[in-house]
Amino acid sequence: MEQAILEGVMQLLEDGVPLAELSIERIARTAGVGKATIYRRWSGKEELFVDVLRAAEPPDPELPGTSMRDDLIVILESLRQRGLVSRSSAILHNVYVQMKSSPRIWAAYHAGVVAPRRVLMLDVLRRGQRDGELRPDIDLDLANDMFVGAMLVRTVMRPDADLPEGLAEQIVDITLAGLRPVSSTVL
Amino acid sequence: MEQAILEGVMQLLEDGVPLAELSIERIARTAGVGKATIYRRWSGKEELFVDVLRAAEPPDPELPGTSMRDDLIVILESLRQRGLVSRSSAILHNVYVQMKSSPRIWAAYHAGVVAPRRVLMLDVLRRGQRDGELRPDIDLDLANDMFVGAMLVRTVMRPDADLPEGLAEQIVDITLAGLRPVSSTVL
Structure with missing residues (x-):
């Protein structure tokens, strides 16, 4: 039914x-x-x-729980998959666009889908910080935005941008390691 | 006139x-x-x-040109300023929302405003890579998305998120240094 x-x-x-x-x-x-x-x-x-x-989006992924890095890659990969689906499905793409101009539907989607994903992501980061995979001085909210930011720019804001396989892993590892040349990573 | x-x-x-x-x-x-x-x-x-x-947005900033880091901070700070203006101006905010559901206006805005900003940003990153401020092996397109991603998530996708002073500098420096704890930054 x-x-x-x-x-x-x-x-x-x-x-x-x-x-x-x-x-x-x-x-x-x-x-x-x-x-x-x-x-x-x-x-x-x-x-x-x-x-x-x-129901139309790919389901939220099971997290392996083996490390923060592994969990983050799975989460970012699911963002990439949703980006690919939204590109290949004209209807879904159209619905996202319309949704953003309907404050009530957007609020419901945010409360029901986006907010729980953010909570999950913050849990992963909190565990990672506890286990020494994440700098102890970093604000988790900001860390979240840095991990998901590059992927969301590509999936949501730049509908023509490449979403190659391996992008999730690349973003996670670069965000962890930083963009400075190796010779100057001494802090 | x-x-x-x-x-x-x-x-x-x-x-x-x-x-x-x-x-x-x-x-x-x-x-x-x-x-x-x-x-x-x-x-x-x-x-x-x-x-x-x-005309309604804060003007694009002059870049100091003293270093890649300085230029990136000025660019991200201007994104933050535009985010603040869009929050304080209900009209402007409303216009952005409507614009996204009008493909022709969005395309014109993209070609006239967004694309030139991206070109400018890529120039800054290219100079930084040449001058040894950026990892030589990094794809500039991806580096761009990583620097601007976190700021855009906050200004565009999370209209309730904090945009505190100093955020631009913080994002640039963390993106350069990475999120790994210092003891494990040896690559």
């Missing part, structure tokens, strides 16, 4: 219906269910919509 | 007119000039609009 509803919304989006015109009524009609069925599961269009996106 | 037209557009935006409804005709009427006057200076609404944004 839930699956049919999510697919119904995806179908409407594929048919080119703008986000703003997707009403619960129309979704119910497309999925062949009553409005009450939808409202039993979701409190509103925003929440339903976040689940549609979640 | 040019100034009056740019201010006319800003006035319309302040009055809450959506970007999509800003026609050359309406802009001409607001500025008290003929449409031909506008078309003599700008080839279309997109190009005019990019100049409106350019």
Whole structure:
């Protein structure tokens, strides 16, 4: 049932219906269910919509937990995968763009998807700092933005940029090692 | 004259007119000039609009040219300043959001404003690599994304994030030095 509803919304989006015109009524009609069925599961269009996106995006990865570096590479690789999907799927790309001009849907997506990912990332960094993989004096919030920043610039802001295999590992290792020439890394 | 037209557009935006409804005709009427006057200076609404944004944003900075590090800090500081302006100006913020859902205006802004900034940044990095301030084996495109990534995550993607004074310097120095604990920076 839930699956049919999510697919119904995806179908409407594929048919080119703008986000703003997707009403619960129309979704119910497309999925062949009553409005009450939808409202039993979701409190509103925003929440339903976040689940549609979640179903369309690659699932969040399992972290290996073997080291901070390994976990960070898996997280950045999943950002890269989402970037690739968003590039290959015109619908998904279009939905992201529309979502950003709808403050309520953006807020729901942020609370339901983006914020939990950030919490997970900060956990990984906290463990890494505890285990001596991360400078002890570094602010975790800033460390987070530095690890994910380069990948997000490429996936979100520069839709024409390369997303080659191995990019996640490269970004993590360069961020850990720094960009100074080796001869001057003495601090 | 040019100034009056740019201010006319800003006035319309302040009055809450959506970007999509800003026609050359309406802009001409607001500025008290003929449409031909506008078309003599700008080839279309997109190009005019990019100049409106350019006038509203803090001007691009002069680079000191004393070192790659100094230049990078000035560039990142100007990103921070633009982030602060976009936060304090509801109109400007609103315009950025609308712009992203208008592919033609976004393309014009990208070609006229974003792309030249990227070229400038790559020049700074190229000089730095030549002068031994940047690892010789690093891809400049990737280095660029790493320096600007963390700042852009904060200014563009996390509108609630702190943009404290000194952030530009902090990001540049950490990106140069890396996030590994000092004891393990031996490569």
